[in-house]
Amino acid sequence: MLRLADVSHTYSDGRRRTTVLKGIDQDFERGTFYTVLGPSGSGKTTLLALASGLENPTRGTVSFEGRDLTELGLGRYRNRHAATIFQQYNLLTYMTALQNVTTAMEITGATPPSGGRRAHALRLLDSLGLDRAEATRNVRRLSGGQQQRVAIARALACEVDLLFADEPTGNLDEDTAGGIVEIFRELAHEQGKCVVVVTHSAHLAARSDRVLTLRRGRLTERRADTAGTGAPGTGRPVRSRKTQPTSPRTPPETRPTSPPTSSGTQPTSPPTSSGTQPTSQPTSSGTQRPTPPPTPRSSGRG
Ligand SMILES: Nc1ncnc2c1ncn2[C@@H]1O[C@H](COP(=O)(O)OP(=O)(O)OP(=O)(O)O)[C@@H](O)[C@H]1O
Known part of the structure; x- marks a missing residue:
């Protein structure tokens, strides 16, 4: 579905050049929940930015269903196929x-x-455990876990095949984080989406199908028998055997250990193409990643 072929990425900062990713070859398949682990600064967010069409790699190709993203158009790819959930949600706080x-x-x-659209959005929010009163409340008056679910609903509303999330449970308590992880599993196993989550959480990784580790610019896969839920030793995804319907489901209504902060809700700008992406994304170095302007679709889905 999504292929990274010989992908390298180098940041140029004045005279200094830093190669963060080195010759990465990786396929991401439908119906599979991936996690990407790695030390701080190893390039996880960079990898996500390239895979989600926020940036072009300095070398190599990223292709979706056989088409190079540069040919498909990054804006078009983000509009129609990929959505990103950021750690700080990037919700519009006045809405x-x-x-x-x-x-x-x-x-x-x-x-x-x-x-x-309104009815569909209400259904989505309800399926993620937000009732009508919560759905019609200003997002600043929702808990961190509820805001995270709004961010997920917003990504799902765009009906994309690929869902990327950067440290989605970083600010959440254990129960709420567990509920979010189960949502990712269901999205992959019951709705056939490809879910790619960057995390520092070994617990989250243990609930994923395939665990990738980024270290010194290289991506390697950990065997599934140490990842927790994959078939032992095969490295293959395990399909959910659940029989109950996906919706409505109600994740735990617990609140985060710390109250939502303004940084968790302050968007730098309105959502762009996929409805989930800010115009710029802070990096670990504190700089801003440039992202393209919104490219609204002229007609329905194609
Ligand atoms: N726009 C940029 N310009 C220059 N260097 C950058 C830029 N963005 C990131 N970097 C550098 O690239 C490296 C990888 O950053 P990245 O944010 O991808 O790592 P990460 O694994 O996601 O880190 P963390 O786990 O701390 O979030 C870091 O050394 C960072 O300083």
Whole structure:
């Protein structure tokens, strides 16, 4: 589905050049939940930025279903196929949860399967455990875990095949984080999405199908028997055997250990193409990653 072929990435900072990723070859498949581990500064966020179409690699190709993203167009790819959930959610804090979701649908031109955008957004939020009162509340008055679920609903509303998340449980308590991880598993195993999550959490990695580790610019895969849920020794994803329907499900309504901070809710700008991406993304070095401007669809999904 998504292929990184001989991908390298070098940042140039004045006269200094830092090669963060070195010749990465990796396929990401449908119906699979991946986690990417690695020490701080190893390039996990950079890898996510390239895979999610926020940036082009300085060498190599990223292709979606056989088409190079530069040929497909990064904006088009993000609009139609990939959504990113950021650690700080990047919600629009002057809006309700519902408005955050419907605005993303408007920007990306996502067409709801039935009913209007509002009804679809309410259904999505409900399936993630946010009732109507919570859905119509300003997002600043929601807990960290609820805001995270709004960010997930917003990504899902754009009906993409690929879901990327950067440290999605970093600010959450154990129960809430566990609920979010189960949502990722269901999205992969029951809705056939490809979910790629960057994390420092060994617990989260243990719930994923395939665990990739980034170290010194190289990506390696840990055997599934040490990852927790994969078939022992095969490294292959394990499909969920659950029989109950996906929706509605209700993740735990616990609050984060620390209250949501303003940084967890302050967007730097309105959502762009996928409805989930800010115009710039802070990096570990404190600099801003440039991201392209929004490219709204002219018509329905194609
Ligand atoms: N825009 C940039 N310009 C220059 N260097 C950058 C830029 N963005 C990131 N880097 C550098 O690239 C390296 C990898 O950064 P990245 O954010 O991808 O790492 P990470 O593994 O996600 O780190 P963390 O786990 O701390 O979030 C770091 O050394 C960082 O300083």
